[in-house]
Structure formats: C-alpha cells, structure tokens
Amino acid sequence: MTLTNDNIKTILQGVKVIGFDADDTLWVNETYYREAEEHFAVVMAPYVSEDISLPTLTKTEIKNLGIYGYGAKSMTLSMLETAISLSNNQVKASEIEKIIKIGRALLNKPVTLLDGVKPVLQKLKGEYTIILITKGDLIDQERKLKKSGLDQCFEHIEIVSEKTENQYLKLLDLIHSKPEEFMMVGNSLKSDIIPVLKLGGWGIHIPFHTTWVHEETNENPYQWDRFFKMDNLSELLNVFFGN
Amino acid sequence: MTLTNDNIKTILQGVKVIGFDADDTLWVNETYYREAEEHFAVVMAPYVSEDISLPTLTKTEIKNLGIYGYGAKSMTLSMLETAISLSNNQVKASEIEKIIKIGRALLNKPVTLLDGVKPVLQKLKGEYTIILITKGDLIDQERKLKKSGLDQCFEHIEIVSEKTENQYLKLLDLIHSKPEEFMMVGNSLKSDIIPVLKLGGWGIHIPFHTTWVHEETNENPYQWDRFFKMDNLSELLNVFFGN
Numbered sequence: 424m425t426l427t428n429d430n431i432k433t434i435l436q437g438v439k440v441i442g443f444d445a446d447d448t449l450w451v452n453e454t455y456y457r458e459a460e461e462h463f464a465v466v467m468a469p470y471v472s473e474d475i476s477l478p479t480l481t482k483t484e485i486k487n488l489g490i491y492g493y494g495a496k497s498m499t500l501s502m503l504e505t506a507i508s509l510s511n512n513q514v515k516a517s518e519i520e521k522i523i524k525i526g527r528a529l530l531n532k533p534v535t536l537l538d539g540v541k542p543v544l545q546k547l548k549g550e551y552t553i554i555l556i557t558k559g560d561l562i563d564q565e566r567k568l569k570k571s572g573l574d575q576c577f578e579h580i581e582i583v584s585e586k587t588e589n590q591y592l593k594l595l596d597l598i599h600s601k602p603e604e605f606m607m608v609g610n611s612l613k614s615d616i617i618p619v620l621k622l623g624g625w626g627i628h629i630p631f632h633t634t635w636v637h638e639e640t641n642e643n644p645y646q647w648d649r650f651f652k653m654d655n656l657s658e659l660l661n662v663f664f665g666n
Numbered sequence: 667m668t669l670t671n672d673n674i675k676t677i678l679q680g681v682k683v684i685g686f687d688a689d690d691t692l693w694v695n696e697t698y699y700r701e702a703e704e705h706f707a708v709v710m711a712p713y714v715s716e717d718i719s720l721p722t723l724t725k726t727e728i729k730n731l732g733i734y735g736y737g738a739k740s741m742t743l744s745m746l747e748t749a750i751s752l753s754n755n756q757v758k759a760s761e762i763e764k765i766i767k768i769g770r771a772l773l774n775k776p777v778t779l780l781d782g783v784k785p786v787l788q789k790l791k792g793e794y795t796i797i798l799i800t801k802g803d804l805i806d807q808e809r810k811l812k813k814s815g816l817d818q819c820f821e822h823i824e825i826v827s828e829k830t831e832n833q834y835l836k837l838l839d840l841i842h843s844k845p846e847e848f849m850m851v852g853n854s855l856k857s858d859i860i861p862v863l864k865l866g867g868w869g870i871h872i873p874f875h876t877t878w879v880h881e882e883t884n885e886n887p888y889q890w891d892r893f894f895k896m897d898n899l900s901e902l903l904n905v906f907f908g909n
Contacts, residue, residue: 490805492806496740497739500739500742500769507759507766512759512763514762515755515759516755516756519757519759523746523747530733560804561825562734563735584804597822597840
C-alpha cells in the first residue's frame with residue numbers, strides 16, 4: 424500500500440494501540456547471535472569446518488525450539504549438543520567451558536538502540552497505547568528491556584513463547600482492544616506482521632539487515648492493504664503525524 | 667488466624683480474585699528437581715562425593731539466578747559449570763551428554779496434579795476470577811500448563827521471572843483489581859505469600875513436602891491476620907463455601 428494523505432487519515436482514525444517487537448526492531452540482537460555462531464565455529468574448528476558446524480547448529484536449534492524455546496540458554500544447550508555430536512564425543516571440558524561462555528556473553532551484551540527509537544516512542548506514547556510484544560526467554564528479555572531504558576514507554580509488556588494469531592488475540596482481549604484498532608511494528612514478517620494482518624490488524628514491517636532462517640516466510644504480506652514496509656522507525660512518524 | 671464463621675464471611679465479602687501458584691501448589695515439581703540432583707551426583711561420583719557435588723550445585727544455581735533465571739535449562743547450565751569446575755576440567759563429553767539429558771528429562775516429565783486441584787478450581791471458577799501466577803521458564807511453564815489440562819480454568823495466566831510486590835501490583839493493575847480483593851494460594855511463603863500480605867492482600871499457604879533452599883524465608887506470616895495455612899487445597903473450599 425502506498426502512503427497517501429487519504430490512507431494516513433484512515434489509519435489515524437482506526438488505530439488506537441501500537442505494538443512493537445523488541446529484538447532487531449528496537450535494539451540490535453541478531454548481530455550478537457551471528458557473532459556467537461562464529462565463535463562457536465572457532466571452538467569446533469579442530470573437529471569440523473564452519474561449513475559443517477554452523478548448519479548443524481542451526482538444524483539442532485530449530486529441532487530443539489519446541490523443548491527449549493528461544494534465547495541464549497537454548498542456543499547454548501544446542502551448541503553443546505552439536506559439539507558433542509560433531510566431535511564424536513571427543514570435545515574437551517575446556518571447549519565445553521568456552522561454549523558456555525559464548526552463551527553467557529550473549530546474556531551480558533549491551534543493549535544498543537536502533538535509530539530513532541526513543542523519539543518515536545516518546546512522540547507516539549502521548550497519542551496511542553504503546554505496548555511491547557517480544558518473543559524469547561523471559562529473564563533475558565526483561566534484562567534487555569531494563570538496560571534499554573525504554574520500560575517506561577510501554578503501557579504493557581508481553582513476553583511470549585511464540586507470536587501466533589492466538590497469542591495476539593489473547594493479548595488484545597487482555598487490554599480490551601480489537602485487531603482493527605491494532606498495529607504491529609516489527610522486523611519479522613512471520614512473527615510480527617503476517618499473524619496480525621490475518622486477524623484484521625495493521626502491520627508495519629521494518630526489516631533488519633539480517634534475519635534468522637527460522638523467521639523466514641513465503642507468505643506475501645502485500646495481499647493485505649493494511650501492510651506497510653519502511654526502512655526505519657522514524658518513517659512511522661510520517662504515517663501518524665505527516666511530514 | 668483461626669477460621670471461624672465470622673471471618674469466613676469477611677473474606678467472602680472482600681476477595682474477588684484468587685491467584686494460584688503452579689509448581690508444587692497445583693502439580694508436582696520440586697520432587698523432579700531433587701531426582702535430577704541425585705542423577706547429577708551419580709555422574710559426578712568419579713570426581714567428588716555427593717556431599718560436595720550437591721551443595722556446590724545449589725550454590726552455583728543461586729549465583730546464576732540473576733543471569734539464567736529459574737527452570738530446567740538454567741539448572742542444566744549450572745550443572746555443567748559445576749561439573750567442569752569440580753572435575754578440574756576432566757569431565758568427559760559422555761558425562762556432559764548425560765548431564766544435558768538429565769536437564770532434558772526434566773522438560774519431558776509428566777504433570778501430576780496434586781490432590782483436589784481440579785474440583786477446587788472448577789468450584790471456585792464460577793464465583794471468583796481465577797488466575798495463575800507462576801515463576802520460571804516461559805516455555806517450560808507453558809508446557810506444564812498445557813499438559814495439566816488446567817489452562818481453561820484460568821481467566822489470566824502470568825509467567826514472571828520473580829514474584830515481588832511490584833510484580834503483583836502490576837498484575838493487579840492489569841486485571842483492574844486491588845490487593846484487598848486479592849488472595850494468593852501457594853507453597854512458597856517467600857514468593858506467594860509474604861509479598862501479597864505486605865501489599866494488603868490475603869495469603870493461603872499450602873506447604874509442599876519439600877522446599878528449595880532459595881525459597882526459604884525468615885519472615886513470620888502470622889504477623890498478618892490475612893494469612894492462613896492449610897494442609898491441602900481442598901480445605902480452601904471450606905473457607906469459601908463452608909462445610
């Protein structure tokens with residue numbers, strides 16, 4: 424959908440609640456996970472090359488999502504499982520220790536806000552109900568939120584294990600809102616945008632430069648005219664307040 | 667506080683929302699963690715005795731709570747850290763694998779409801795707003811809730827990283843309730859009862875036969891007359907509906 428003065432007005436009338444994804448929408452995340460993968464490949468180098476260790480790790484992580492969920496602890500356990508298997512049980516205690524440290528480092532990373540985050544949230548906050556909806560590990564997402572300094576921007580914060588249509592519906596019910604009043608902003612078409620569009624809500628996709636393979640989708644968001652794509656968060660202010 | 671017909675009536679008038687803890691209040695949990703510890707001690711037996719491995723593990727787990735949080739994944743990472751350290755980096759890949767499996771087994775345990783849970787929840791459900799407030803790992807608590815078959819009993823489910831006064835206040839705010847209308851039922855004085863009593867709410871303590879050392883508290887709940895202790899959940903029906 425192309426933004427014109429007309430449709431901006433339509434949106435302004437309908438939308439009351441704006442939901443934001445956190446990782447790679449408000450702050451850098453995937454970049455750190457890619458770095459961690461590279462460090463894992465270095466630990467595994469005595470046994471297998473990166474061409475083997477990295478795809479095997481990704482496969483193990485996706486296989487374990489159902490039991491471990493998202494986040495650094497889950498990734499650590501998947502790295503360890505991969506290391507034991509790819510080394511044919513030869514991996515040393517010192518290498519196991521290094522892998523545990525790679526995971527721990529992820530949990531201690533600084534939180535780097537993406538461009539425009541603070542002013543955009545502050546401007547929208549006065550006019551709309553602003554909520555945060557993030558997927559992942561409870562304690563880690565809480566830590567990042569605290570470090571971000573953004574916790575006061577949100578009227579409600581929801582940390583979920585998966586972002587499904589059902590989860591969005593439950594959340595909207597909780598805050599006494601409806602899909603047509605709800606706009607979701609995020610970097611993942613699969614988690615942030617498509618389920619909300621399917622429910623009848625609005626979706627603003629702001630891609631991050633890297634996407635985890637598991638977050639990829641074949642669905643075309645342009646089949647919905649409540650879908651918009653933007654280069655950065657600041658463009659959001661144009662939609663809501665004009666230029 | 668001794669239950670009499672008079673104070674039962676007082677409670678009935680005031681309480682509108684009843685919150686339930688999950689682990690060791692609705693279903694068995696700590697028992698499985700104790701079993702896991704025993705299995706860990708067996709893996710560690712070639713290096714150190716149980717007298718060393720178990721207290722060291724507990725110490726490591728408590729040290730790591732801030733970064734890893736609660737739950738089986740956190741415990742697994744703490745077991746691995748303890749194993750590397752207590753074996754002086756001699757622990758073998760096959761032993762690491764066994765430890766990972768101990769943690770994974772925790773995530774696959776059946777959910778065994780404690781006595782009276784289903785009838786109590788079903789009876790209360792019609793008359794009060796029943797919510798679940800549980801601490802721990804997001805995906806694991808969701809799994810247990812699903813396996814329990816109890817998810818339809820609750821109007822709201824909140825999974826938190828810590829049960830503090832502030833967390834209870836936020837939750838009450840979300841569901842538009844006040845501490846004096848709120849009663850919390852749980853096995854942990856520290857997490858379920860004391861913070862709620864401090865806020866002005868009601869607390870019903872139903873001890874489980876085993877409590878993790880980190881959940882112990884020195885505060886005396888009897889200083890509040892909104893505190894009750896019960897042997898099992900069925901006694902709750904006496905409070906609300908009489909004999």
